[in-house]
Amino acid sequence: MSAADPAPAEDFATAVLDWFERHGRHDLPWQHPATPYRVWISEVMLQQTQVSTVIPYFERFLARFPDVESLAAADRDDVLAHWAGLGYYARARNLHRCARMLVSQHNGEFPHALDDVAALPGIGRSTAGAILSLSRNAPHAILDGNVKRVLARYYAVPGWPGQTAVARRLWTLSEAVTPRRRARDFNQAMMDLGATVCNRQPQCQRCPLRSDCRGLAEGDPTVYPGRRPRRQKPLRQTTMLIIHGHGGILLERRPDTGIWAGLWSLPEATGDPETWAREQLGAGIQLLEESPATLRHEFTHFSLEIQPVRGRLMDETVVADNDRLWYDPLSDEAPGLPAPVHRLIHQKEPSE
Ligand code: SF4
Known part of the structure; x- marks a missing residue:
């Protein structure tokens, strides 16, 4: 196997999990306790926003809406006021709708089946996988922006992930490398690796995947993932x-x-x-x-x-x-x- 050949899936997972033990983030507010409700709120906040920005919003939001019931019972104005500043307000409106649906249709609990969670307002496949794996260690893969970046570089996947074929390839890879027994740690590790090492300017010398990373072996991993085709914004x-x-x-x-x-x-x-x-x-x-x-x-x-x-x-x-x-x-x-x-x-x- 040459330096540019990806490692088998188990070796990939082992390298990432070993790195996580020493360098991963273990003290994020939504990890203690990592209930489905807290993980859900954090995941939705993190969809467009960095961890350091999210933390004070998360703490304020949880102080006001500590559980699904309090969020479902709140006025929408109150929810929006606690979201103000995070932007992308459709997320807050969907949180509110979703909380009401959880209370009226699921006894205030998140369902256990991935498809049922992914059918809730504002929750896609990756967020559903994150909620279930990070809170219950359910064996689901995720594909958020960080995971897309790591996988696209490591496997040198060309193309913009907004295109269906590229996304489908990345999902296949994510499912292949996610270990069934330790999806919780692995998914958190991949998010941490993407946020702190394989980020905009990747620090490959610190990366546990560097010896097999195809993007690095090609010379410039930052060409992955491919950019969205440019178009002038009106x-x-x-x-x-x-x-x-x-x-x-x-x-x-x-x-x-x-x-x-x-x-x-x-x-x-x-x-x-x-x-x-x-x-x-x-x-x-x-x-x-x-x-x-x-x-x-x-x-x-x-x-x-x-x-x-x-x-x-x-x-x-x-x-x-x-x-x-x-x-x-x-x-x-x-x-x-x-x-x-x-x-x-x-x-x-x-x-x-
Ligand atoms: S070696 Fe570099 S480009 Fe490859 S996954 Fe690690 S940080 Fe990313």
Whole structure:
């Protein structure tokens, strides 16, 4: 066998597990205790976010919603408020729906069958495998971003994993190397290896797989996994109004579909802000000079350019209702605000 030939599956697993004993992460908050509920919340938070960012969110979320029942019984606004800042809010809405489904259909417990878990809202095959293996040591493979990267490099799998054929090949490899008896440790080890060694700039000299890694033997493992084919993201532009009145700033609840669905946000004006205020609020606004600078926010499929305009309500007739509130950034507890809106609101207040 040459240096570029992958090791048999058992040797691969042994090398990774040995490395895990000494260098893996054993003290993550969701590992103690690693209940299905705690693992599930952490896995969903970790889908787009790094461990160090997730930890304080996880602890705050668990303090407020310690179990499936408390999450299922919560108001959606409360769940979104505890998610605010993590982005990708569909994840929080799905968590809430999933908790309600677990309570109404599964006695508040996660099912044992992989397919039943993968059928729950917001849980795909890899997250289902992670929940069941990390909490119950069930023998399921996973394929999150870290595992994809390690396997694609080690086996020199060409192509972008977003393509079905590439994903299918990586799933086959992941299932082949995952040991049935120690799926819990192995899956955690692969995630740790991908996050701390085989990351954007792989530190191959520290890697337990280096002697057989085909990507390394080829000279540049970073060509794997293949990149998503490039396409220009469209640019959308909007004007957001920071309207001062009633001792706070006017917020509106976003519709239930589209970006930031269900979160609180600044009103968006189409056309002239003063006309918009007269038509939508039935009140005039006086534009102020101290508007914050334009802000750009990147979504997966488009970029959003926000032009903030600051104004003051001329008469205080606009009242709060279910979909409107006056938020005092200095004293009120923050409702669920998208990160760029939070940034705009907490910039300098106008001088009186
Ligand atoms: S040897 Fe390098 S490229 Fe190969 S799996 Fe290890 S860290 Fe990744």
